[in-house]
Structure formats: structure tokens, C-alpha cells
Amino acid sequence: MVVSLPPTIWGEHRLDWGQRTYVMGVVNVTPDSFSGDGLAPEDLAESAAAREMLVQRAVKQAEQFVAGGATLIDVGGASTRPHGAPASLEQELARVLPVIQALSATLSPEVLISVDTYRAEVARQALDAGACIINDIWGLRHDPGMATLASERGVPVILMANMRGTQRREIVSDVLRFLAGSIDLALAAGVPWEQMIIDPGIGFGTTPQENLTLLRRLGELRSLARPILLGTSRKSTIGLVLGGLPPSERIEGTAATVALGIAQGADIVRVHDVHEMARVVRMSDAVVRGTFLPA
Template sequence: MSIAAATTLPPTIWDGYHLEWGQRTYVMGIINVTPDSFAGDGLLPAGTGALRDPAVRDQVVQRAVAQAQQFVAEGATFIDVGGESTRPGASPISPAEELERVLPVIRALRAALPAETIISIDTYRAEVARQALEAGANLINDIWGLRADPEMAALAAERGVPVVLMANMRGFQKREIVSDVLRFLA
């Protein structure tokens, strides 16, 4: 897609949010509620699974809020909350564990951040996305581009929320990054 094409996209408007494409750059701050983040910035202590221990949960939530507030102060429009590591070789976790990780953080962020801050849930599971939206998330960030859970697209349509479609190249024959992403998203 050319720069000229990107500037002709219509705005994305939902629930009082308004994104004008091509007018400014939007920055997303990432909150990894994992012990094994790809970026090495996961908020859970090593060996921690779900956030059942109230002391650990409170500490993680406080760190997440502080990190998100810093991101917003530095210009982030979006705060993306993920509970399952997407690093190569990471083991999947159960939906219940993912919910235990992300829901307390999303609730706390919604209460602590300015109302115009967009909170996204980084998940490929429709049930996790549904509960995250109910907890205060405003957008879905699906690393599988709506391919992993057949209910995800219907959920986004039902709730009227945008979806960030990621091109997940796992198990996909790679040739050249731009054409690969276009083929994946097609």
C-alpha cells in the first residue's frame, strides 16, 4: 500500500473514539502480563502462571498501571494488554489462565487511564476478547488475523469494535516479508 492510499482511508469511529488515518502516527504501548515475554519485559515473575496469589496480582497490576501511565505520558494512544507470550517456542496457556492474567490489569487500566486512551486486548480467543471488552478494553488485537477462533470476527462485529489483524507467519511458507504479509492477510 502506498502512502497516498493510506491517507485516503476513512476514519475509524466507535464508542466515542476517532482515529484519523494519515493525519498522525498512533503509538501503542505494550503491557505483557507474562513471565516469558518475547521482548523480555513480561510483568509476571518467572515461574508464575495465573495471578491467583493476591499479593502477586496486586504487584503486577500496580506495575502495569505505572507502565501504562508512562506510555500515555510519552504519547501512546493505545495500551495493548497480552497474557500469553508469542515468543518463538512459547507454550500456549489455557483461556482461564489468560483471563486471570489480563482481566485485573484491564480493569485497573480502565480506572486509572484517561478516558481517551484505547485499551486493546492481545488475544486470539473470542471468549478472552469478550471478557476483556466487558472489563474495559476497546479494541481487539488478534495475532492470528481472525484465523484461530471462528467466533472472533462475529464478536468484533457484534460489539462494534475494530480489530488489529496481525500476520502470524508460524507454519506459513516465507518468501519476502511484504508479499508474505499481504498473502497471509488476503
């Protein structure tokens, strides 16, 4: 069921909810992304040539994403793969800042750049470099300064439920409780209600069966009355269900989750294979939202 929510408006930007599903393209400027698409070389810190190559690769990828149908570009410099070594603050800044600066200078102002980070200092510098959305995989729980930053800058913040290290009773209720707590943190810091987007956190401390349950019952997140971002792209649960497929071969499985997610109320889909998923989104929106827009 499609539920209309008030638009999210900040600065010269605007996201209208309920009329369409937005496509967010993932630009991973890491050397060790779980999805196999990390752009950063291992010798980034030591080599100016490597840093320049990273920027060129990221800009090219983002331009292809926009041409393929992405409205948002999500730039992340710290891998979220399970058991991966965390990037230092300096490493994360070195990866994301030059890329965001280049994207801001290159892409149309209509393309929205988000920074995927749980560190307030990275988010602060990324906003200065041209990002306009914060995507926090810890839902404001990791860095106390993140909520304050979002409030001070007046930018939207994506609040993701992260079940890593938590005790669970029933996954949908647990995710709803986590997200409600993140919303409370944002409100307490002065973040306007309309500036919050929620993400159920598929694959972040959840089992394959819990991921499938969250997808099946995604519509229950509508009780929080916030737009929903869904990030299932190339996730390990898809590979498991399809017999052990590697990330590069999970396009069809991703497409299924995108279509089903839209039917359950997803407003943004965060994907790696933008060209293919934008087509899935267009077809799904025509059926679910009744928005048939000839190409």
C-alpha cells in the same frame, strides 16, 4: 507516501488516519515475554499479593506510557515468543482482566485499550472489562468466534499476518494474501471495512531477511487500503543486525525501523520504549506528514 483513509469511528472513540502516527505502548502481563518486559510473576495463580502487584505494575507502566506519548495501550497475557509454552485460557484471563479493569478505571477515556489475544473468550471478557480494540495475532484464523465477536461488539480489530507453519513463495505476496484472506473473514462476519487495521507480522514465522524485506516494502500493503500497524520493537532481527544485542539494547535499531516504517506508510507503531519512540514518531511525522506540532 501518506495516503488518507476514512477515519475509524466507534462509540465515543475515533482514529484519524494520515494526519499523525499513533503510538501503542505494550503492557506484557506475562512472565516470559521475548522482549524481557513481562510483568507477571510465576506464582500469579497462587498468590493474591502477586496479582495485586501485577495490577499495580501494569497501571504504573501504562501511566508512564501515556505521559510519554502513547495513545493506545496493548495488554497481552499470552507470550508470543517462539517455542514458548502457550498460556491456558484460565491463565490468560487471570492476567489480563484485572489489569484491563484497573486501566479502564484509571486512565483517561481518550486512551484506547486493546487486548492482544487470539481467543474470542478472552477478547469478549476483556471488552467487558474496558478494552475497546481486539488485536489478533492470527488474523481471525485461530478462533472462528473472533470475527463474529468483533462484528457484534462493533470494535476495531487488528488483523496480523502470521506465517508460522505456512509454506511461502515470496514473503510480501504471501503476507498480502494472508491479510486479504483475514479481511474477507472479517467482512463475511459483518465487520465494517473501516474497523479493520492490518499488521504485516514482523517476526511471526518470518526469517530475518524476510523481516527486512517486509520493512523495505511495507508501502505495498497500502494496496489493501487499510491502516497499517507496525510492530518491530525489540525484535530479534534488530538484535541480529546489530551484532547480537539483547532486547534491552535494541532501542536505536527499533527507532530506525519506526522512522523507516512511517516513511513507508505505518499509521500505528507498537513499541516497548514509548518515551523514546514517541520522539522518533514526532520527528518522523514532521518530515513525512508535514505535521510539525510544537511540544
